[in-house]
Amino acid sequence: MKTLQTHVLGFPRIGARRELKTALEAFWRGATSEAELEAAGAALRARHWALQAGAGLDMVTVGDFAFYDQVASHIQLFGCEPARFGFDGAATPLTRYFAMARGERSDCCASDHAAPHGSHALDMTKWFDTNYHYLVPEFGADTAFTLAGERLLAEVAEAQALGHRVKASLIGPLTFLWLGSARDSGFDRLSLLEKLLPVYTALLMRLKAQGVEWVQVDEPILGLDLPQEWRNAFEIAYWLLAQSGARIMLATYFSPLEENLGLACRLPVAGLHVDGVRAAHELTSVCDWLAQPKVLSVGIVDGRNIWRTDLDTAIGLLAPLLDKRGELWLAPSCSLLHVPLSLADETALDPEVRSWMAFAAEKLDELATLKAALAGADAPRLAEARAAIASRARSARVHSDAVAARVQALPDGADRRGAPFAARQALQRARFRLPAYPTTTIGSFPQTAAIRAARAAFRRGALPLADYQSAMRAEIAHAVARQEAIGLDVLVHGEAERNDMVEYFGEQLDGFAFTQHGWVQSYGSRCVKPPVLYGDVARARPMTVDWTVHAQGLSARPVKGMLTGPVTILQWSFVRDDQPRALTALQIALAMRDEVADLQAAGIGIIQIDEPALREGLPLRRARWDAYLAWATRAFRITAGAAHDATQIHTHMCYAEFNDILPQIAALDADVITIETSRSDMALLDGFGEFRYPNEIGPGVYDIHSPKVPDTDAIECLLRKAAQVIPAANLWVNPDCGLKTRGWAETEAALANMVAAAKRMRA
Ligand code: GLN
Ligand code: ZN
DSSP states (O other), X not given: OOEEEEOOSOOOOSOTTOHHHHHHHHHHHTSSOHHHHHHHHHHHHHHHHHHHHHTTOSSEEEXXXXXXXXXXXXXXXXXXXXXXXXXXXXXXXXXXXXXXXXXXXXXOOOSTTOOSSSSOOOOEEEOTTSSOEEEOOEEOTTOOOOOXXXXXXXXXXXXXXXXXXXXXXXXXXXXXXXXXXXXXXXXXXXXXXXXXXXXXXXXXXHHHHTTXXXXXXXXXXXXXXXXXXXXXXHHHHHHHHHTTOOEEEEEOOSSOOGGGHHHHHHSSOSEEEEETTTTGGGHHHHHHXXXXXXXXXEEEEOSSSOBXXXXXXXXXXXXXXXXXXXXXXXXXXXXXXXXXXXXXXXXXXXXXHHHTBOOHHHHHHHHHHHHHHHTTOOOTTHHHXXXXXXXXXXXXXXXXXHXXXXXXXXXXXXXXXXXXHHHHHXXXXXXXXXXXXXXXXXXXXOOOHHHHHHHHHHHHTSSOHHHHHHHHHHHHHHHHHHHHHHTOSSEEOBOTTOSOTTHHHHTTEEEEEOOSSOOEEEETTEEXXXXXXXXXXXXXXXXXXXXXXXXXXXXXXXXXXXXXXXXXXXXXXXXXXXXXXXXXXXXXXXXHHHXXXXXXXXXXXXXXXXXXXXXXXXXXXGGGHHHHHHHHHHHHHHHHTTSOTTSEEEEEEOSOOOGGXXXXXXXXXXXXXXXXXXXXXXXXXXXXXXXXXXXXXXXXXXXXXXXXXXXXXXXXHHHHHHHHHSOGXXXXXXXXXXXXXXXXXXXXXXXXXXXXXXXXXXX
16 A cells, blocks of 8 residues: 655744735735734645645645744744843733844834844844745854744644644754854854754644644755754754654755765654655655655655646656555645746746746656556546646747857857966056045936836836836936046946846846746745746847946046846746756856946946855855856856957955855956945955955945935945955945945935045045
C-alpha cells in the first residue's frame, strides 16, 4: 500500500488583489479599527486554506500568515520583544507588533519603516537569497522567552472550525536564533537555545493537545555553511523537542544539505522535507539515509519561480522514491510566499507564454496532478501540462538564432576596456576637466505626483504618447535646470520617464513579459511585480538615447547616461529555468552593451550602469561564490566593454557588506563606483581603503532614506573621513542613492549643502 500526501510549506498572504496591503495601510492611516484589520486577515486565511483544500491537498498549512512578517510574529509568539520599545501594559499586541515593524511614531509620518522620533524599527534584512525582507530579532544576555502569543493557536482553531485538517508551521529554534542579531558584540545567540527550547516544547504540546497531527518546523539554515557548534546544537535541540510527543516535519529549503545531510536525516523527528528543485541530486541519498518510518517530503514544485513543473520528469524522479519508501509527501520546494498568487486574472499576458506558467494556485493543482499520476489514478491535467512543456521547449518566442549566434561569436576580449584604468583616467580628466571632489547624483530625481499621474494617464490611454513624452521632456528640463542652479558638476536626466529601473528596460527588450497582478511581498505591505524573462534577450532599438540626448542638449556640463546592469535585471526578474542564469545574464549584458555603444555614439561621455543587486545574487554557500562572481562580473564588463577609453563608466551599488567581495568589485573595472556609506559613517569605505581600491569612488555623503536635510558641516566631516581612506584625487561627492522617493524642496536643500561641502574641500 503506497501513501501519498500533498501539502505546502506556506502560501502567499498578500491576497490576489493585495487585500492585505489595502487593509494594513487603512489601519495605519487610522481609517479602520483593529477588529476590521483582524477580520481582513481572517478572510484572507480562510480563502487561502479553501484554495489548498479545494485543490485536493491533504492538509492546509497554518502559521504562515503574518500581518507584517513571519519572523516578527515569532518574536511575539515567544515573548522576546526588545525591551527598548518600553511598551506599557496598555499597548495591544498589534500595536506592539507594528511598533517593532515600523518604529514607534510620536508624530505622524507617512513613510514606512522610518521613525523620526521614538524607538526605531527592528532592522530588516533579506530572507536567505530571496527578495523577501524579514525583521531581525534582537538578542542579548537578558533576552527571555515565554509562550506569549496566542495567535498561532487561535489560527489553528480557526482552520479547524472551517473543517480543515491542519498542519501547523513554525520557524525552528536554531533558524530563529541564527536570524537574530546580537545586541552586544561578543554575545553568542546560541547561548539562548537552552532558554528557548522549553517554550518550543510547551508550544508543541499545546498544538498536539489542540489536535494538530503534524507540525512543520522550518530549519532552512541546514542548507548553509554552519559553524560546528550550531550543527551540534541541532542534535540536542531536536532530542528535547521530541519529548513533546508532537510529530515534527523538519523542513529545509533553498539549498542542498551537503555536509548537513546526515545530520538532517538523523534528527529524531517524524519527517524531513527537502528541496527537490535546488537539491534534486541529493534525493537518492536522503532517501537512503532517512530511516523508516520517517516520512520524506519532496519539494518537487519550484517555489521560487513561476514556470510549470515538467510533470513527466518529476514522476520519473519520484516514482523510485515512492517504490522504496511506500510513503511520500509532495510539496513545493519552499513556501509559495515567493511567487504570485494566481494566473486566473492574468488576462493581458500572451496566451502562449501564460500557458507555460504556474503561480501559487496553479502549483497546488500540479501537486494534485502529480499525486494522481503517481497513484496510477486518472490525471486529467497531465496531458495539458505535457503540451505546455513541449510548446515552451520548441517555441520560437524563446529561442532566437541571432542571439545564440552572437553569444557564440563573442570575442575573447569583449569583457575588457581598451586601456588600463590609469590611462583611461588621464584621458577622461583631459576630456571632462572636472574640479577635485566632483559632485553628482545617483540618477533619479523626485518622482512627483504629477509624473506618476501623467504615466498612469498614459497607460490608461487617457494621455496621448506625444503629450506624455512632452510632459517627461519638461520634467527632464526642469531637473537639468535645477541641477545647474545647484552647481552640480555631472548631471543626470532624472529618470522621470522610468516607472522602475528593471521594468523600464524589460518592457523594451525582447524576451520579457509583464503580469498585471503578479505581486510578491517584499516586506510588510510592500510588494514587487517582477518581470518574467521567458526568452532570449535582444534589444530592438535604443531605449534611453533620446531622453539622454535631450538632457545633454540643455547643458554644457556632462550628463550621465543611466542604465541598469545585467545582473540587477536578472536578479529582480523571474528568469528562465531552461538555461543557466549565467547565460541569461550574458544575453542581457549584450543587449545593454548595445545601449552603451549607442549612448556613446550620440555624444554621451559618461554612462552609469547600476548594479545594486550584484551582491544579493551571491549563493548561500561560500563554495559557490567564485563561480557566481566570475560570470556576474563578466556580464557587467561585457556591458561596459563597448565604452571607449575616454568614455567614463560609472556603477552604483546600494548598502551592502562589500568587504568580502572587494577583489571582484575592483574587477568590474568601472571608472567610478558610487556606494551607499553615510549610514555607516563612512565605515564601509575602510575596506576599500585597506584593499587599495584602484579606481575612483563616490561614497554616499547623506542618507536619502530620510527627509532630513544634512548640513554642510556634517557632509564635510564625512568627506574628510573619506579622504583619509581614499586618495582625494579619486573621490567623488554624491548622495547614497537615487532621489526618486524624496520631495524637491528637501532634495534641493540637501544637494546645495553637498555642493557647498565639496567646495570647502577644494579650498
Ligand atoms: N539610478 C537609480 C536611481 O537613482 C539607482 C537606484 C538604486 O540603486 N536602487 O534611482
Ligand atoms: Zn542605490
